[in-house]
Amino acid sequence: MIESRGVPTVTLGLVRHHLVATAPPRALFVPFVLGRPLGEPEDAAFQTRVLRHALGLLERRDGPVIIEDFATDAPSHRARSGWELGIVLPGGTADAAGVAREIAAVMPYWHRAVARFGRSTVGITSIEPADMVGALAPYLAGGPVESPVAGLVPALALRFIADDLKAFYSEAAQAEGEHPGAGQVDRWxxxxxxxxxFLVALRRAGMASADNAIRAFATRFLVPVPFLPEGEPR
Amino acid sequence: MARIEDIPEPTRSAVLGLAIAGFATQPFVAGPPLSSRRVAVITSAALHRRGEAPFQPGSAEVRLLPSAVPAVDLVMSHVSINYDRSGWQRDINTIYPLDRLRELAAAGVIGAVADTHFAVMGSTDPATMAETADQIVGQLRQERSDAVLLSPV
Incomplete structure (x- = not known):
């Protein structure tokens, strides 16, 4: 759509099947996990290799469709045996009080992660990590819910607070040591x-909600299906 | 993964079953040598500034990302929960490689990094995005950016 308006483009592509179907002017298929188009975090040399290959296609004249393959897997494409999680979780039950205690226990690791990486990706909404479980708990009752975030309907508030909660844990899990392979933090x-x-329970409650949007978001946009426990509806 | 065999179900079937209309034409625009191009990024990761409203699922809008906006100010509100976010959490260049582009500009590989980049919502139907494309190209022309790197998630 950009090229047809006169500006040259090159795209990175994470799904080769889609590149072939869309037939873009210039594309580099990269065999990395979804979510990592440059391949490897904190590896400038690797990222630069990907970029130089892709940008080099801009000098080619043999279009109208050029699709090349980047031949090298990212180093952390697979799980890393050297990754060790430093967090000690307090245990307990997955009710609001239990999760609040767990968040408090995870908090120091998250602060360390923010210092380590110089930033946090938590903050789609303005609700602080310590307040997230309190904001989410009313959804467990399954009845009508007042949105805890101004300007967002209840379903979107649920979704984005849950995203922030996941990011809080994910960043905390990476506070120390070697970086994990793709998927390792999610599995933990x-x-x-x-x-x-708690999010699985929210999903179950949301799927029974009278609010169509909450039902839809709970079903599809809270818990990735590969991580649903046995017996949970798909 | 994205070798297709590495994508877990049901995402794999959704990816393979996605209806892709393709494009009616095959435009191919030549340009000057890479070493004199001004390069902009379009990310479909639904990045935006902290404090702004999140992207709505299915949104066709574009958010402008000035180069000067630091990584610490950016968050992501992409609709999908089925991709890795740990890489972006560690290093924004995993999806939005402005630091790498600046290095390539300093090394003379590209001419310059554009002043403005663009974020859209991946998975939105491109058929709804003609006006968005017009808006992006208008900004590119205004800044004389003459190369675009599209970075999906």
Whole structure:
């Protein structure tokens, strides 16, 4: 759409099937996990290799469709055996009080992560991590809910607070040590934390909501299907 | 993954089953040498400034991302929950490589990094985005940016 308006483009592509179907002017298929088009975090040399290959296609004249393949996997494409999680979780039950205690226990690691990376991706809404479980708890009752975020309907507030909660844990899990492979943090969150169980319970409650939007968001946009426990509706 | 065999179900089936209309034409625009191009990024990661309203699912809008906006001010409100976010949490260049582009500009590989970049919502139907494309190209022309890197998630 940009090229047809006269500006040259090159696209990175994470799904080769889609590149072939869309037939863009210039594309570099990159065999990395979804969510990592440059391949490897904190590896400037690797990212630069990807970029130089892609941008080099802008000098080609043999269009109208050029699709090339980047031949190298990202180093953390697979799980890393060296990754060790430093967080000690307090345990307990996955109710609001239990999750609040867990968040308090995770908080120091999150502060360390923010210092380590110089930023946080938490903050889609203005609700602070310590207040997230309180904002989400009313959704568990399954009845009508007043949105805890001004300007967002209840379903979107649920979704984005949950995103921020996941990011809080994910960043905290990376506060120390070698970086994890793609997917390792998610597996920990959904299998080990009370917050993960809490979101599964929110999904179950949301799927029974009278609010169509909450039902839709709870079903599809809270818990990735590969991490749903046995017996949860798909 | 994105070798297709690495994408877990049901995302794999959704990716393979996605109806892709393709484009009616195959435009191919030549340009000057890379070393004199001004390069802009379009990310479909639904990035925006902290404090702004999140992207709505299915939104066709574009958010302008001035180069000067630091990484610490950006958050992501993409609709999908089925991709890795740990990489972006560690290093924004994993999805939005402005630091790498600045290095390439300093090394003379590209001419310059554009003053403005663009964020859209991935998974929105491109058929709804003609006006968005007009808006992006208008901004590119105003700044004389003459190369675009599209970065999906």
């Amino acid at each position: 969150f959904w299998s080990e934390t009370l917050a993960g169980q």
